[in-house]
Amino acid sequence: RARGNGPSYGRALAxxxxxxxxxxxxxxxxxxxxxxxxxxxxxxEVARVLEPGGRFVLLLCxxxxxxxxxxxxxxxxxxxxxxxxxxxxxxxxxxxxxxxxVHLRFVHRPLSRxxxxxxxxxxxxxxMEEPPPPPAMLRDVWAxxxxxxxxxxxxxxxxxxV
Numbered sequence: 415r416a417r418g419n420g421p422s423y424g425r426a427l428a429x430x431x432x433x434x435x436x437x438x439x440x441x442x443x444x445x446x447x448x449x450x451x452x453x454x455x456x457x458x459e460v461a462r463v464l465e466p467g468g469r470f471v472l473l474l475c476x477x478x479x480x481x482x483x484x485x486x487x488x489x490x491x492x493x494x495x496x497x498x499x500x501x502x503x504x505x506x507x508x509x510x511x512x513x514x515x516v517h518l519r520f521v522h523r524p525l526s527r528x529x530x531x532x533x534x535x536x537x538x539x540x541x542m543e544e545p546p547p548p549p550a551m552l553r554d555v556w557a558x559x560x561x562x563x564x565x566x567x568x569x570x571x572x573x574x575x576v
Contacts, residue, residue, distance in 0.1 A: 429455035435466040445567075448520055453528070457535040464574040470537055472570040476544065477525045479564055482506040486558065495558040523526045525568070536575050543569040 426432050428443075429452045442458050447453050460470055483500025506522040532539060546552075546564035552561050 415547045420468060429459055431459050431476070433461055433463045435462050436468075437463050438468060439465055440469040440471070442471045442473075444471075445475065445476050447472065447528075448522070449518065451521065453521075453523070454531040457531045457537060461535040461537055461567040461574050466574055466576045468574045470574065472528075472532075474528070474568055474570075475520075476565050476568045477528070478502055480566070482522055486561075488558075491526065493559055497560070497564045510567065513516065528570075532570075532572060537572040539570055539572045541571040545569065554559070 424432065428450055441464055441570065443456070450456055450477045464470060478499060479497065481500040481502040481565065482504075484498060485500075487494075487496050487498050489495070503524050505524075505527075508520045508522070509517050510520055516564060529539065545567065546562045547556065547564070547566050551566070556564075
């Protein structure tokens with residue numbers, strides 16, 4: 415909701431937005447859903463606050479490639495570098511210390527749980543992208559030639575259907 419020439423901001427739980435139904439033509443949810451337990455409720459709220467045909471963009475850590483136990487394996491015995499996919503199908507909660515004394519809860523779920531919950535909330539997926547990691551990450555963090563083939567995030571575009 416815009417006031418004057420700029421946006422206004424509010425703070426609320428994603429599963430209980432203080433907005434009228436159909437208030438928005440677009441909703442962006444960026445790298446937050448992995449930290450919410452009641453993600454199905456979030457999708458219902460997104461659908462509720464979107465006008466019919468409204469657009470929804472979801473960006474999340476790639477569920478397959480960020481599964482617990484996933485990561486680079488540098489096997490010097492056979493001179494191979496590869497990405498190991500960890501336990502993908504099971505839900506998993508992990509608490510990461512992202513800075514000294516700052517802990518962030520991360521919930522892994524398989525992609526099918528997100529897709530089914532979106533469908534049950536009348537959010538129809540139009541497109542999905544798996545962009546490669548940004549050049550700075552490839553240069554500074556992952557020096558393996560194969561690193562550009564392992565996406566870190568998943569981008570989903572959907573719209574509200576009636």
